[in-house]
Amino acid sequence: MASVLIAVTWMYLPGNAWYLSNVLWSDQLVILYVMLFIMLEYMNDILNKSRLKLFIKAIRTGIIYMGVMTDYFFWIFIFCVTLIKAVRFILIRMDFRTATAGLCEYVWPVFAGIATFLWQISYTENWFSVLKKKFIYRTGGTAEGSLFDNFCSVFTAGSTVRGGCCWLSFFSLCFFQS
Numbered sequence: 001m002a003s004v005l006i007a008v009t010w011m012y013l014p015g016n017a018w019y020l021s022n023v024l025w026s027d028q029l030v031i032l033y034v035m036l037f038i039m040l041e042y043m044n045d046i047l048n049k050s051r052l053k054l055f056i057k058a059i060r061t062g063i064i065y066m067g068v069m070t071d072y073f074f075w076i077f078i079f080c081v082t083l084i085k086a087v088r089f090i091l092i093r094m095d096f097r098t099a100t101a102g103l104c105e106y107v108w109p110v111f112a113g114i115a116t117f118l119w120q121i122s123y124t125e126n127w128f129s130v131l132k133k134k135f136i137y138r139t140g141g142t143a144e145g146s147l148f149d150n151f152c153s154v155f156t157a158g159s160t161v162r163g164g165c166c167w168l169s170f171f172s173l174c175f176f177q178s
Contacts, residue, residue: 004035030074033067037077061109068113075110082106 040060047053067074082103089099121127 004032004039006035027071027073030067030071033063033070033074034077036063037067037081041081057105061105064106064109065113068110069116078106078110 037060040056040063044053044056044060047056064074064078068078085106086099086103089102094102121131124130
């Protein structure tokens with residue numbers, strides 16, 4: 001609960017609005033959805049009452065849908081959670097039907113988000129150029145270099161240690177989760 005309170009406080013601090021003015025609101029808002037998702041996952045694991053678990057799963061489904069509709073970071077987050085759950089199901093040798101049903105709880109709100117996005121974009125005139133301009137803006141693309149060059153420069157400008165630590169952290173979460 002404290003993490004959710006901190007995420008909300010972080011979004012509404014006046015210093016963030018002043019000093020992080022170049023950060024989009026969705027980048028701030030997705031932190032709240034991530035914290036809510038983590039809290040609901042924890043509550044789902046520790047509770048034994050089936051009615052309360054069903055209520056928490058329904059709220060979690062809504063949080064996944066809203067997070068997917070808010071920022072692309074949440075797509076990456078849900079993909080990693082689904083991958084970790086899949087590896088966990090394999091390690092505990094869960095039967096295929098139960099494992100698939102468990103993974104669908106995370107996947108179907110994403111498909112609902114995709115359907116909503118396609119429905120929204122179908123009402124936009126010249127939708128392809130709008131998406132292209134938004135993609136170039138969000139990835140830092142400019143007229144001076146290609147989009148691919150700008151994307152790759154993010155990874156080559158820093159050290160490769162950071163990327164290695166991210167992968168190591170990801171695999172340790174997969175294989176050492178109890």
